[in-house]
Amino acid sequence: MNTSAPPSTRPARAWSGFGSLVCGLVLTAGHLATGYLVVVAYLADPVGPWDHETVAHSDFAAGFGLALSALTALLTxxxxxxxxxxxxxxxxPALLAAVALLRLTLLAPEL
Known part of the structure; x- marks a missing residue:
């Protein structure tokens, strides 16, 4: 008795593996970009009370990281x-969003 799949379903399985690889690569690239932005947001440290520009850049990086994590969550x-x-x-993306949100709220740089 032959229990192998009919020939018509074999290409679908091959494309499924290729699709998984492509999706994984796309999401990994998105996660790396998001992680980079979040790390940059955490590395920003104002020099003194006059350094509003560093705080603004940190907020921008964390906000953009939060937006990218939402985009990767939708793609996921x-x-x-x-x-x-x-x-x-x-x-x-849930972890990266939580870390970016923490930087925007509780762990925001102070002047």
């Missing part, structure tokens, strides 16, 4: 819905 939702990726991919 699309890719998981298409069954190209697994659900654990939701954790990375």
């Amino acid at each position: 939702w699309v890719f998981v819905k298409a069954e190209w990726l697994r659900r654990w991919w939701y954790g990375v």
Whole structure:
């Protein structure tokens, strides 16, 4: 008895693996960009009470990182819905969003 899949479904499985690879690479690039912005936001340290520019740059980097994490979360939702990726991919944008939000609120640089 032959239990292998019919030939018509074999290409779909091959494309599924390729789709997973492409989706993973796209999300990894987005997570690296978001992580870079969040790290830059945390590295910004004002020199003194007159250094409003550094605080503004830190806020911009953290806000843009938060927006990018929302975008990668939406892309993750699309890719998981298409069954190209697994659900654990939701954790990375959630963690990056939480870290960026902390920098914007509780851990904001003080003048």
